[in-house]
Amino acid sequence: MSNEVLWAILIFGAGILAVIFALSMARYVLSRDTGTPEMKAVADTIYEGAIAYLNRQYTTIASIAVITAIIIGAIIALVGSETMDLPGPQAAIMTAIAFLAGALASGVSGYIAMLVAVKSNVRTAAAARRSLGDALLVSLRGGAAGAFFIIALSIMGVAAIFYAYNGFNQPERAPFLIVGFGFGASFVALFAQLGGGIYTKAADVGADLVGKVEAGIPEDDPRNPAVIADLVGDNVGDCAGRGADLFESTAAENIGAMILGVSIFLATGRDNPGFIFLSLVLGAMGLIASMIGVLSVRPSANADPMGALNRGFAVTAVLSIIGLFIATLWVLDGNWWLFGCGLVGIITSILFLLMTQYYTSEKYRPVRTIAEASKTGPATNIISGIAIGFENTALPAIVISLAIGTAYFFGTRTGFSDNSFVNGVYGTAVATMGMLMTVAYVLAMDIFGPITDNAGGVVEMSNQPEEVRERTDALDAVGNTTKALTKGYAIGSAALAAFLLFSAYLSDARLEAVNLARVPVFIGGFLGGMLVFLFSSLAIRAVGRAAGDMIEEVRRQFRSEPGIMQGTVRPNYAKAVDISTRAALREMVLPGILAVGMPVVVGLILRAEAVAALLMVGTMTGILVALVLNNGGGAWDNAKKLIESGQLLDEEGKPIGKGTATHAAAVVGDTVGDPFKDTAGPSLHVLIKLLSTVTLVLAPLFIR
């Protein structure tokens, strides 16, 4: 068999294997018991709320997506596209179909991941009645089911549409036809992340402000009408939202790398199609490495869960390096410069996890500084949190710069084509591939987060013994860490993937340079930076408004039915879920339109080069602001947890715990961080990739 056939077998083989793996994980989880009838009742309510939200969200997104597909098709049909070298109407239909395929695949994978997650929570809670290790196994496997399904669908989706569009015989144009797939995926990801992020924080802030602060009842108390909405929210934000985010990162990376691979392939006399397939091959190998990584997590009953997850990641990373080595020999004729590029990517992924841990874990200076500052009140807590958030842009920016710079340098040393720039950028593509080899494992750790969070809620609401709650609390703390780590990983990989897409855009728009010294280009860049701030502002305000709706509803229920507070009457959870749903869907529209509309308007007025600057400066600013929002928020969260755990001491060496003014100050910071880290920050990851894909697809409009 030729290499090409073997690669295809590997790509689809690993993809199908990952789907089977996901199904077996799901089956394992579903085979577990659902605990007491009370536990099952709580879980069923969460399940219903989640499904109700998802159905409405995806219905809304689907109708916006179909309209957008028609608009894109119409534009391409009218304007045509040089790079596709096809009649306008045919290019239009193919792009529109790719867009819808990307949107559908992203939507389906988010939906299924959610389904498994909301089935896993109660089973994790039930397992926690036996042991911590058992609960870890159930929750991680529930997360893995969703994660592998998502990543497998992303890799196979890109590969399938590449083959369907005859990419093998006409590699010059196929990648440009399939960018629609990336745009569709990021389109859905934007709305899923925005809607999910608004939903989860509206419910969380609303539940906390009325429940904990006004009514004085604990978190996850069944008397709080917003409690189910809060638990549903954890799933729609961290599970469906981040799933769509990383689906899109993987798709964007594969598409960007294929476009660059085609350039090298053509420049080297159509000698080795491996340049085009490398990213899919590495993706397939990463899937296999991640599967083994997940299976290697076999905690004993009393082991440290974070340690077990870290060991699993180490296994995945080592296997990825081996996979990279094999691929270098097999696909790239043993070019060790490119092996170096891939290694840079894997190291970058590890560094991002370490940096995120440093800035958000209670063990290190940043979180301890914020906790210390809480002693002098909420103002100093906020000031030091923002200072930490601003500071934490430095290391990741240096790491991204070093990664891109080193990979580029290694790439130029390959000397594949005469164009040293293309060689160098292909090096950064390989680094991105390396970084994303571990994506399925990281995503499994991420979805593990909302499952354990929900499990804690189920335990609390079904009045389980203290020791069970302690076990789910321990898992929940680990879940908070893995969620923060995934955000760090997501922003790092978004940065690298966006860099690839720039290069693809430059080639698509036939631009030689993006000269910031030209006035329209400078203005485009400046507006790109501004877009990030305005978009974040809209996302944060959306949470404020939606939380306001929720607060009024909870107050109304408490007022109209005194039996709720006495515990004799069940609150109307469904109504609160409905309020969050409506508010989230309403509020996600304006920032979504801004994100898609602004590059189009700037492109129409200031043309292709200015859009490139908008894209690039918008991406730089977006990465920096996302780091501020994600890790600032994460640090506030853990500063509060540090105080709650009694690790902060007063002048006399006694622990300062809950109920103190210091704790109250830390709660303020935590609440401020909520919309930062769970709504605006993650939405910026998606914004970055959306800007790249929308401009790639509409490039023909800006160059005519």
Add this chain to the structure above:
Amino acid sequence: MSNEVLWAILIFGAGILAVIFALSMARYVLSRDTGTPEMKAVADTIYEGAIAYLNRQYTTIASIAVITAIIIGAIIALVGSETMDLPGPQAAIMTAIAFLAGALASGVSGYIAMLVAVKSNVRTAAAARRSLGDALLVSLRGGAAGAFFIIALSIMGVAAIFYAYNGFNQPERAPFLIVGFGFGASFVALFAQLGGGIYTKAADVGADLVGKVEAGIPEDDPRNPAVIADLVGDNVGDCAGRGADLFESTAAENIGAMILGVSIFLATGRDNPGFIFLSLVLGAMGLIASMIGVLSVRPSANADPMGALNRGFAVTAVLSIIGLFIATLWVLDGNWWLFGCGLVGIITSILFLLMTQYYTSEKYRPVRTIAEASKTGPATNIISGIAIGFENTALPAIVISLAIGTAYFFGTRTGFSDNSFVNGVYGTAVATMGMLMTVAYVLAMDIFGPITDNAGGVVEMSNQPEEVRERTDALDAVGNTTKALTKGYAIGSAALAAFLLFSAYLSDARLEAVNLARVPVFIGGFLGGMLVFLFSSLAIRAVGRAAGDMIEEVRRQFRSEPGIMQGTVRPNYAKAVDISTRAALREMVLPGILAVGMPVVVGLILRAEAVAALLMVGTMTGILVALVLNNGGGAWDNAKKLIESGQLLDEEGKPIGKGTATHAAAVVGDTVGDPFKDTAGPSLHVLIKLLSTVTLVLAPLFIR
């Protein structure tokens, strides 16, 4: 007489006239009575603290500046400079002297402005015993004395060194020799603004947290040991700091415009030297317009002070337009496209004042939203303040984009030289000139701020009757507005001036393009964006640490001397002043080194084009973050004031005032905003210009 001679007469004539005007304003203020002996005693203490701080600050800055001058000289002597076309050692000495001249002029002007301000405060307080109008007159004239001295020195300084370096006969190289003047000025401005900003907020936050919160005594209470340091701080931050900032904006604008003017002059066959002199001529005309504007402020006893100041600004703006008209006919042979550019600048200055007013005045939605959000506690106050801060980047970014775009377009229409780019950029230079014609008036309004603030402190500490305090309170409220407006104006003009300096750098570094698609250039840009966040983080943390020192000192005094709280023992004000001074000088070093060092390091490693990107993306990000910090902080401040004034109503329509939980929440936002709007934000204005000037001066190092 030739036009050239007439222009020189106008420039130095207007400059000397402005100095005489400043002296007569100072004499007017000094001739006024100093009130009761108690008032004089308070004022003397402020005076001593201010002078003690300034002496130490400028001693520190002077020694750093001399070392820097030697380093710059050594670099240029070794590396040489093509653009200067002089032997290395000669270019080195001339640049080093220009640097020291700029540093000295900036230092002297800041010092003198402070001197007048700390003499004006007690006289304003004394005048307030008679009438509001009289107090307004004294404080505005005290501000005008400093402002006109600063701006006159800036214009004459640039002109003098231009003539001294034989610019008239060798216009090709003189502007490149005088960029050292701009670098010297921004170097001093950075440390003055950083040091002043840290000083003022350390004292303010320290005084508030221990005095108001812990000890429960009112603001400006004489029992608070930090109260004098707080009053001194208002002067060193808003007066010396912003004075150095606008000194530098004016100098940078003139130097940048002269460099571009030389390009046009040479390209048009050395026909009209007016291209070189236009900015100085317009500066001189602006000085005259501003003098008349200040003199036109003649409030009656009970008039609205803000209205009086606004009318004065309107007079200045109208006279500036007339001056622009005359200059167009006289200097530019009636080129109406350039008149249009200047008009764009004047309109931009007005728009910036309006936008800042919208975002920081209690009359409009933004501040009202924050006040409303305070009802649900400090967390929602902070969230909505940050959302407003992020949002408020949008309009200014659009206005700056439109201003640069329109002025550039008008410039290209002049067709002066064959190089359409140079023509266009010269158009933006003329817009910057237009914007800065009103600078002396705006700066007078700004220095008015700390004078009225101090006057209120003097009144409070000397136990004057309630009606006097009411008058100074009214003036203080106006002063808060003018300070916020000046910051808006400063950021707008910094943006335009930086744009000129980019173009000068490109010409100096012989760069054709700043191509963001090149990897080192992209990395340079990304690190430029990061620099803004890291620098802001250091500035904010510096305030936190310095405030911590102050808090401990105030607590120590209260503990060791119980008589202080009983009012029987005078607290040790000098010790508190000393603490602030030491802390500010210690903390300003690290961010200062970062600001100067990072462009140099990037330039040495990644070369000239990457530095250009660092400069440009750093400037874009700097403008955006400065807007967030300045206006976010201003909005929080006024949301608190809105609540204090009883304008916020509860559900039953009753006013929510001081002492409520809502007010406490608003105080949190106000405290958070303090280091944002008075330390980090204003320091970013200076950072932007420093980046431009340091790279301009060291360009030879990056191109070899």
